[in-house]
Each structure stands twice: as C-alpha cells, then as structure tokens.
Amino acid sequence: TKPSLHALVIGINKYESYDHLANATVDAFEFKQYLIRDLLAPNEQIKVIFNEQATKWNIILALQDLAREDNGIKHGDPIVIYYAGYGGELDPPPDRVLNRSPVHCIIPQDTSKVNGVYPIPDFTIGALVHKIAREKGNNITLIFDCGYSLSDIQDEMPPNTLPRAIDKKDLPALPTCSDHITIRDALNGSDIDDLYSLELSSPRADTHVLLSACGHQESVFENSEFPGYGYFSRALLETLRSIEVNSLTYEGLIQRLSTLKANMVQNPCCKGKNTDRILFDGQVKGASTSMITIEQKQDGLYLQAGLVQGITPGFKYAIHSGDIFGPNDMIIGTLEVDQVDPFAARLKDENALDVPSFCYGRRVAYGLDQALSVYITEDFVKAVEPSKAWSRILSGGKDNTLIRPTSPGLAQVILSAYGKKETTFKLRNQVSIKYGIGTLPLPGRSSIPPSASQVVPILSALAKWHWYLRHAPASRPFQGLVDLEFYQLHPAGKYTDSGNPIFESEGENLIVGGEVNIVANPEGRYGVRIVNRSSADLYVYLFSFSPTSLAITHKSTPPTGSPSAQLPESESLTIGYGPGEQVPFTFSIDDALRMDATILRLFVSTHPADIEGVEQESPFEANGALLNEQLKDLFGREAVWDVIGVNVACKRPSRKDEGIIEPFGGLTIISDLEPTTTLNADPTITPNLDLGITPVIGADTSPTSPLPALFPAPTAAYPPVIPSTNGTQFTGKSSTRRMVEALTAHATFLPWFCTPALTPELLASIRCMRLRTLGSAKGPGGTNSSTETGGYFEISVIGSDGFPKLSTKKKEMKYRSHSASTSVEWIDGMVFEEDHELWGNLGAGDYFEVSVCAKGKGWICEANMGNLTFW
Incomplete structure (x- = not known):
C-alpha cells in the first residue's frame, strides 16, 4: 500500500511589494523531494504553492482543502504543512487589544499596504488547523521556516545573509474582525470562543505539533548565496535524513538537530502538547527499516x-x-x-x-544524545599516534562523554592536523562561527600534538561543553515569561561588611536581539537582572560558556537564607550587583582575537537541580589531565524547566593613536609625519608603481643584526619610498607568524594585523595602498593552486564600531590583495589606487585589517612577515 502521508508545501521568493528572498522556494522544493524520495510519499498527495501562486486566498483555500471530506485523507493520516518565506509580528487587531501580546503572521505573496491585503495571522491559521484536526485527526505537523522579529538585528546583518521577516512598520495592520468569515466557517460547530487559545505556539495545543525555525524574540535567516538555503531547513533535512523517522520524537528531533550554519542567534524549537510523540505519530516508515x-x-x-x-x-x-x-x-x-x-x-x-x-x-x-559529532580528516588519521586511549571516548555509558564519527555536514567539530603535526579543532556552533572563533587552539597558544593523551581530554571537554550549551527542553515553557537583562554597573558608594564595594546598575538593558556588544575594558563592570513574570516560583542557575577556552563557570546567585526557590513569581533578583557579597562580571579579550564572546545560559526550573560537576576548567590549561566528564539531565521528570540565553560579544578597543601602537603582538604601526589639519590631497602626485616598497621598521622592533632575507636593504631593486611633503605615509608591519588551513572546500581566514584608526587628516592625504608579504602556500599532495583554490591575502575595512564595514552595495569591504607563492618569498600585492571603490567609502575611525586565507580542502597558507603601506 502507498504511504498515507499528505502535505502542503509553500515557498515564496518573489513578493509583490517587498524585497525578494533568495532561497525560500529552494528550501520548499528540497523538502518536497525529501517527502517523495525519503518518505516515499506519492507526488499526487503533495500540494505545492510557489511564488505568484502563493496569494493569501490560495493559501487559505489550500488549508481548507485539507479538511474536505472527499480529499482522500483518512482520519489519523499524517499531514505536513511546510512554509518557507517571510513572517512578521503585528499588534493585535483593535477588537483584540485586551490581549497585549504581538500576533505572529506569515506573509503571502500579495501582502501590501497599497492593495489592502494583510498577512495571515497566527489565530487564522490556528482556526484552519483546528478544522483539519476535527475532520482528519491531530496527526498534523507544521514546519515554519520564517521569522517574526526583525527590529533588533537590522543593523547587524552579516553579508550573504537575509532575514525571513518583515518589520511591522512595513506591513498593513490587522483590521477589526480580521479574517472573520474564514475563522467563522472553520470554527462552525466548535466550542472555541477565544481565538488566542488557538495560537500555533501554545504548549497546550492538541491539534498539531509546530517545528519553528527560531525561539522567542529571535530571528530566522537564509544564506543568500547561490546555491543557498535557509539555515533551519538545511539543518532539518540533514538531520531527518540521518535518522529513522518512525523511532524519534519531535523533542528528540529538535535536540538532535544538526548545527545551524547561521552566524546570527537562531535556536529552533517545537511547540504543542504532543511533542513527545513519534514523528508523524509513527505512521511514516521511510525508505527502509533496518534490522x-x-x-x-x-x-x-x-x-x-x-x-x-x-x-x-x-x-x-x-x-x-x-x-x-x-x-x-x-x-x-x-x-x-x-x-x-x-x-x-x-x-x-x-x-x-x-x-x-x-x-x-x-x-x-532514540535516547538523549550526549555524543559529540566529529568529522575526522584524513590528515589527522595520517598524523595521529596509535593508542588504546582512543577507545575511552569511543565507548561508554549514558553518563559519559562520547564522540561519534560523522560526515562534515553533520559535524559539530572537525578534527584535523597540519604542519608539524599540530592538531586543530574547527568549531561549527553558531557563536563560534559568528565571532570568528572558528579554530582552536587560538593562535599563539601551545600546539596540540595528535596524540590521544593530548586530544582526548579536549574532545571530552568539547562534548561536555556542547551538551550543556544545547541542553534545553523542546517545549520551552518559560519563553517570554522570564526576562534576562544585562546592565553596566557603577559603584553605589556603599561597602559590604568585608569592605568590598557594592555596585548598582546604570543605563538601559544592553541586550539587543539576544546579544550584548561591549568593548573590552579592565575597568568595566557588568551584572544581570532576572525577572520572573510567570505564575510559578523558580530556581535559577546561571552559567557562562567560553568558546575560546571551553570553560564552563557557574555564576552564584545571592543567598536567600531559605531552602525555597530563589525567584518567587512576579519578583526579580540580580547577579553581580546589589546587596550581598556579589562579584560583577568582567570581560577581557585574547591578544590573538579582534573579538571574543561569552555565552550566558540561565536555567530556570520549578524544582531544584543537581548542578554538581557541570563546571569545567579549560582543557587547554589542564596539561592533558582528565576532566570531570560526567553528563546528566539536570532536572528530574517532575520539573518544568527552560533555558534563556544571551551572547556577550566583546571587541577590542579602537586604536586612536596615530603614533607607534601595538594592536597585536609583534606589530608596530608608524606614522612618518605628524598629521596636521592643513594636509590636503595633491592630485599631481603619482608614486612610481614599479618601485618596491621597503618596510618601515619601528625602533622597538628593529633587528639588532642584519636580516637581508627578510628586510632587503635599499637597492636599485628595492629603493626606499620617500613620502611627499604634502602627504603622509604610514606603514603597518607584522612579524608575527600566522598559519591557516582550509579543512573544507570553503575559504578559511585568520586575522593577521591591522592599522590604526583613520583620522580626517590621514584620509585627506593618502590615495594609494599596497600589501607586501613574506609567506608561502602549500596544497594537498603538492597540487597547484587555481582560481578556486590556494593561499592568499585579503585586506578588509573595519568600521569604527569594530565590525566589518559594508559598501554601498551592502557587501563586506573585503578585497583580495595577492596569492601566496609555493615557496617562501616576498610578494607585492596589487596597488589600490585612488579610483578604487574603497577610498570613496572610508570614514574617520575606520581601519584596515589584513587576513591570511586558504581555500580548498587541505590548502595551507603561512605568513611570516607583512607590510601594509600607504602613500
């Protein structure tokens, strides 16, 4: 007999009144292919609506058709409704203002303020799904790859990333009696009198299970490159194809979801009363059932x-x-x-x-999955030292850390080795990707040989770190009911009994879109405030996770003197400031990084939790010692619990001094002339571009003995550059070694050095730039480089806020200078002349950053010295 699964698949790229998306229809098509090829669903049982066909009326008709008597769907048959496109969040209609919660909506293709077509609100879809469930049973799965909130992230969008949400100011408002006739017909004969009881995301919803692409107050993104994808849909399909659908629950699916490749905060979740049900109620077996x-x-x-x-x-x-x-x-x-x-x-x-x-x-x-999914490269296999110790992390019980070999697409960590048998751990979690903490150990740290005694403790720490970072219930009962706030502190002028200063908050809550952005400052003090707006008394546990050291630290809450919950309903507490011996949060940044991050996770529960053994020290500082590897579910079956998170992004202070400064170790920036307000660009000055540029050596880093191979003396081939009296030459140089390896086909980069911040005087006096490097590149097995593979150097423009600057075309201002040679030698890059686009987009406070890059699996690029010279 043919499978009984039926589906409605909706994908919208082309909108009548809004910017087009790039890959929503791609995701919808791929999901349809999964239903047909993997779940063996007949093509005639799948209704597809793409682009211009996906009008509001057509979407409503398609949902109504699923409830018709004569459509071939029997009671209890699995029904899947998939949507990829824009979403939005609107104020409730005037007749529903007593419910102050915003209304989530999906955005049909013809939505427009001009034509008066407003979005399809959550309660309309809920009414239609309620009708389907009454007629066909509640074996209904909704999968929505769209976002709702947008306002907090519009200024932080990385390149090649599009949000799947539209700001409410650009959407038509919901009118009184929105979709009244559609809802009336759907609820005819029903005892439902409160539309808001039909919210799709309600944990009490018995009509369906919702798989949502993001959590509360988060956004949803797609990769806009070609061929691109929605980050949620890609991860969902990867995971679905790796499991047997008739033996995994919806909760288990979300917990096993492969790492989203998004570099913005996006945490999928599932909602509904039946999230502990087997996928599709166990009625879809897929292509095979193995014995x-x-x-x-x-x-x-x-x-x-x-x-x-x-x-x-x-x-x-x-x-x-x-x-x-x-x-x-x-x-x-x-x-x-x-x-x-x-x-x-x-x-x-x-x-x-x-x-x-x-x-x-x-x-x-499936059980709880405590195994860390690791892709082990061929380079590591060739370099690794044999040892029986590997069996310890490849075997164990349910309370042990484990690693599971997997494919690159499903890996949480990629394990490789390069150069002189140095082990690298490439991280695939969102925070590490977003903040450029892609590979451990950090540059400048002790190398890790590919031996079991050194690598196994780090893999164990990674497994434990990922387990507790991803540890969350599927239903998320306290989202929107418990607030985590983050504040800068200042001394209150009071002291504790032991003489320590008491701090208090100042200014507004610094969390925007699930993220805090601060500048590293040894004097900076911060604290958090937790507000319980639920009807339950709660126990709270705050942990910080470091993506650079892999340390997990428990942040103690103030003592209450009572065994009862620390946070009663409708009350708040502070951590890091206020009464008691509280220690504020401080943040620093590693010398090897331009930006670092700390992940805060607040666990809340109706019952006490056993948190002993959760903390861990950095495995990079443990000298190979075995760490506490125990993993456990923190909360018992009787507890109702949730986790709220925020990422604290910490960037390096901007460099304002145009004299000699040291942004990174081994780097000196030199301004040859003191800038003045009278300097003006002279269009008659043209440098001799055929001349080599001699690196400018600062007094504090000049070699005490000649180094002709590294710094050639002025000769006919390398004459010195003489700056014009009307202009300013300044040169950034680095003698810090950097090496980067591409572990996949995609480009991998590592920041090397940067210039000081540009002043108006410098902007008026410099018109050309060129990078000169001493380095080399090596391909796997001695292969030659090509237009698509090899080692090379890039120059990026960083804005005064410390983030990559975007051009007028909304692309990162990142430019390739030149390729690295296969042998170690000095190479001059291209000259960025005064007509290059970058000069027209610079502003005071911007600066340049040089990166070492490699593209193509197995390619290595090594940089020994470099000079970025302006004239």
Missing part, C-alpha cells in the same frame, strides 16, 4: 553495530526473531542500550526476555 543482528555473549546481548553507526546509550530496540519486519513478525520485547563501543552496543535487562539464539534488533526510540 541489526544481535549476538549473545557471556556478559549479555550485543547489537552488532555501535557508535560508528550512530548508536548511543538510551536507544531502544524491539527484539525480533526474524530479519524482515512485517505484519506477521512477532516482537519478543524491547531493550535499551546502556553501553556502546565503536562497533557494538550492549543491551541491558536482557534476562527479562526469553531471547532465541538468533534474533535481531529494530530501533524504536
């Missing part, structure tokens, strides 16, 4: 598959006497995995069943 041979040993039953095949402790298997699953096959019982090895998994409580000599296991449930 695994079970072997009986003296100490128990073992599945002949293990961690390498994706099995982790907690998985449950139905035991069958045969290897063909069908209606006549009897299930002997169900057993749970309690211990895994790379190629075997032990089943516990085997004595409870009368198991025949030959039997098979069929997965029927």
Whole structure:
C-alpha cells in the first residue's frame, strides 16, 4: 500500500511589494523531494504553492482543502504543512487589544499596504488547523521556516545573509474582525470562543505539533548565496535524513538537530502538547527499516553495530526473531542500550526476555544524545599516534562523554592536523562561527600534538561543553515569561561588611536581539537582572560558556537564607550587583582575537537541580589531565524547566593613536609625519608603481643584526619610498607568524594585523595602498593552486564600531590583495589606487585589517612577515 502521508508545501521568493528572498522556494522544493524520495510519499498527495501562486486566498483555500471530506485523507493520516518565506509580528487587531501580546503572521505573496491585503495571522491559521484536526485527526505537523522579529538585528546583518521577516512598520495592520468569515466557517460547530487559545505556539495545543525555525524574540535567516538555503531547513533535512523517522520524537528531533550554519542567534524549537510523540505519530516508515543482528555473549546481548553507526546509550530496540519486519513478525520485547563501543552496543535487562539464539534488533526510540559529532580528516588519521586511549571516548555509558564519527555536514567539530603535526579543532556552533572563533587552539597558544593523551581530554571537554550549551527542553515553557537583562554597573558608594564595594546598575538593558556588544575594558563592570513574570516560583542557575577556552563557570546567585526557590513569581533578583557579597562580571579579550564572546545560559526550573560537576576548567590549561566528564539531565521528570540565553560579544578597543601602537603582538604601526589639519590631497602626485616598497621598521622592533632575507636593504631593486611633503605615509608591519588551513572546500581566514584608526587628516592625504608579504602556500599532495583554490591575502575595512564595514552595495569591504607563492618569498600585492571603490567609502575611525586565507580542502597558507603601506 502507498504511504498515507499528505502535505502542503509553500515557498515564496518573489513578493509583490517587498524585497525578494533568495532561497525560500529552494528550501520548499528540497523538502518536497525529501517527502517523495525519503518518505516515499506519492507526488499526487503533495500540494505545492510557489511564488505568484502563493496569494493569501490560495493559501487559505489550500488549508481548507485539507479538511474536505472527499480529499482522500483518512482520519489519523499524517499531514505536513511546510512554509518557507517571510513572517512578521503585528499588534493585535483593535477588537483584540485586551490581549497585549504581538500576533505572529506569515506573509503571502500579495501582502501590501497599497492593495489592502494583510498577512495571515497566527489565530487564522490556528482556526484552519483546528478544522483539519476535527475532520482528519491531530496527526498534523507544521514546519515554519520564517521569522517574526526583525527590529533588533537590522543593523547587524552579516553579508550573504537575509532575514525571513518583515518589520511591522512595513506591513498593513490587522483590521477589526480580521479574517472573520474564514475563522467563522472553520470554527462552525466548535466550542472555541477565544481565538488566542488557538495560537500555533501554545504548549497546550492538541491539534498539531509546530517545528519553528527560531525561539522567542529571535530571528530566522537564509544564506543568500547561490546555491543557498535557509539555515533551519538545511539543518532539518540533514538531520531527518540521518535518522529513522518512525523511532524519534519531535523533542528528540529538535535536540538532535544538526548545527545551524547561521552566524546570527537562531535556536529552533517545537511547540504543542504532543511533542513527545513519534514523528508523524509513527505512521511514516521511510525508505527502509533496518534490522541489526544481535549476538549473545557471556556478559549479555550485543547489537552488532555501535557508535560508528550512530548508536548511543538510551536507544531502544524491539527484539525480533526474524530479519524482515512485517505484519506477521512477532516482537519478543524491547531493550535499551546502556553501553556502546565503536562497533557494538550492549543491551541491558536482557534476562527479562526469553531471547532465541538468533534474533535481531529494530530501533524504536532514540535516547538523549550526549555524543559529540566529529568529522575526522584524513590528515589527522595520517598524523595521529596509535593508542588504546582512543577507545575511552569511543565507548561508554549514558553518563559519559562520547564522540561519534560523522560526515562534515553533520559535524559539530572537525578534527584535523597540519604542519608539524599540530592538531586543530574547527568549531561549527553558531557563536563560534559568528565571532570568528572558528579554530582552536587560538593562535599563539601551545600546539596540540595528535596524540590521544593530548586530544582526548579536549574532545571530552568539547562534548561536555556542547551538551550543556544545547541542553534545553523542546517545549520551552518559560519563553517570554522570564526576562534576562544585562546592565553596566557603577559603584553605589556603599561597602559590604568585608569592605568590598557594592555596585548598582546604570543605563538601559544592553541586550539587543539576544546579544550584548561591549568593548573590552579592565575597568568595566557588568551584572544581570532576572525577572520572573510567570505564575510559578523558580530556581535559577546561571552559567557562562567560553568558546575560546571551553570553560564552563557557574555564576552564584545571592543567598536567600531559605531552602525555597530563589525567584518567587512576579519578583526579580540580580547577579553581580546589589546587596550581598556579589562579584560583577568582567570581560577581557585574547591578544590573538579582534573579538571574543561569552555565552550566558540561565536555567530556570520549578524544582531544584543537581548542578554538581557541570563546571569545567579549560582543557587547554589542564596539561592533558582528565576532566570531570560526567553528563546528566539536570532536572528530574517532575520539573518544568527552560533555558534563556544571551551572547556577550566583546571587541577590542579602537586604536586612536596615530603614533607607534601595538594592536597585536609583534606589530608596530608608524606614522612618518605628524598629521596636521592643513594636509590636503595633491592630485599631481603619482608614486612610481614599479618601485618596491621597503618596510618601515619601528625602533622597538628593529633587528639588532642584519636580516637581508627578510628586510632587503635599499637597492636599485628595492629603493626606499620617500613620502611627499604634502602627504603622509604610514606603514603597518607584522612579524608575527600566522598559519591557516582550509579543512573544507570553503575559504578559511585568520586575522593577521591591522592599522590604526583613520583620522580626517590621514584620509585627506593618502590615495594609494599596497600589501607586501613574506609567506608561502602549500596544497594537498603538492597540487597547484587555481582560481578556486590556494593561499592568499585579503585586506578588509573595519568600521569604527569594530565590525566589518559594508559598501554601498551592502557587501563586506573585503578585497583580495595577492596569492601566496609555493615557496617562501616576498610578494607585492596589487596597488589600490585612488579610483578604487574603497577610498570613496572610508570614514574617520575606520581601519584596515589584513587576513591570511586558504581555500580548498587541505590548502595551507603561512605568513611570516607583512607590510601594509600607504602613500
């Protein structure tokens, strides 16, 4: 018999009145292909609406059709409704103002203030889904790859990223009695009298399960490059294709979701009363249901598959006497995995069943996944030192850290080795990607040899770090009911009994769009305030996660003197300031970084949690010592809990001194002439572009003995540059070694050095720029570079705010200077002359940053010295 799954798939790129999206229809098409190819759904049971067809009326008609009596959908058949496009958040209509909550909407193709077509609000979709559930049953899955909030992130958008949301000021308002006729018809005969009880995201909704692309007050993004994708849809399909849909719950799906490649905060979630239900209520089996041979040993039953095949402790298997699953096959019982090895998994409580000599296991449930998904490159395999210690992290029970080998697309960490057998850990979590903390250890830190004694503790720390960072319930019951606020502090003029100063907050809450942006300052003091607007008394636990050191730190709450919950309903508390011996938050930045980040995670629960063992020190400072690797669910079954997060981005202070400064170790910036307000650009001055540029050496970094190979003396080939008396020459140079390796086909870069901030005087006097480097590039197996692969150097313009500056075309002002040679030698890059576009977009306070880059899997680019010279 053909599968009973039915679907409505909607994708909109081309909007009548709004900027087009790039890849919503791509996502919708890929999702349709998944339904057909992987779940074997017949094409005629999938309704597709793209672009111009996706008007408001057509979308409503398609939803109404799912409830018709004669549409071939039987009661209980799985129904999937997928939407990719714009979303929005509007004020409630005038007749609904008593409910002050904003209304979430999807944006049809013909939405417009001009033609009066307003979005489809959440309560209209809820009414239509309620009708479908009454007629066809509640086996309904909604998947929405759209956002709602936009106002807080518009000024922070990275290049090649588009938000899937429209600001409410650009949308038509919801009128009185919005969609009245549609809702009346859908609820005819129903006892529903409150539309807001039909909110799609309600945890009490019994009509459906909603998979949403983001959490409360977050946004949703797509990669606008070609071929691009929505970050949520890509991760969702990757995960769905890696599991068996008839043995995983909706909660488990969200918890196992592969890492979103977005560099903005976006945390998918699932909503509804039935999130603990098997996907599609277990009625979709997909293309295959595999049976695994079970072997009986003296100490128990073992599945002949293990961690390498994706099995982790907690998985449950139905035991069958045969290897063909069908209606006549009897299930002997169900057993749970309690211990895994790379190629075997032990089943516990085997004595409870009368198991025949030959039997098979069929997965029927996934457990909590504490394994860290790691892609291990060929370079690491070749360099690694053999050791039995690897088995410790490739096997274990449900309370142990584990690593699971996987493909690059599903990996949370990519493990590689380069150069003189130095191990690198490339991170794939959102925060690390966004803030450029892509590879550990940081530059300048001690290298990690590819030995088990050094690498295994770091992988264990990474597994524990990722586990607690991603630890969250699927339903998110306290989103919007518990507020986490972040403030700058100043001394209150009072002191504790022990003589320490008491701090108080000043100014407004610094959190914007789930993020705080601050400048590193040793004198800066910060604190958080937690507000409980729920109807429950709560226990609170605040942890900070460092993506650079992998440390996890518990931030203590003030003592209450009572065993009861620290945060009663409708009250607030502070951490880091206020009464008691509270220590403010301080933030610093590593010398190797332009920007760092700290991830704050606030766990709230109706019951106390056992947090012992959650904290960990940095594995890079533990000298290979074994860390506490225990993993556990912090909250018992009786607890209702949630987690609220904020990222604190810390950037390096802007460099304002035009004299000699040291932005990074080993770098000196020199201004040859004192800038004055009388300097003007002289259009008659043209440098001899055929001449080499001699690096300018500061007194504090000049070599004490000649270094002809590195700094050639002035000769006919390398004469000195003499700046004009009407202009200013200043040169940034670095002798700090930088090396970068591309672990995938995509480009990888590492900031090397930067200039001081530009002043109006400098902007008026410089008209040309050129980068000169001493370095080399090496391809895998000695391959030659091409237009698509190799090592090279880039120059970026950084704005006065410390973030990459965008051109008038909304693209990062990032320019390729030149390629690196396969041998170590000095190379002059292209001259950026006065007619280049970058000069027209510069402003006072901007500065230049030089990066070392490699593109193409296995390519390495090494930089030894460099000079960025202006005239």
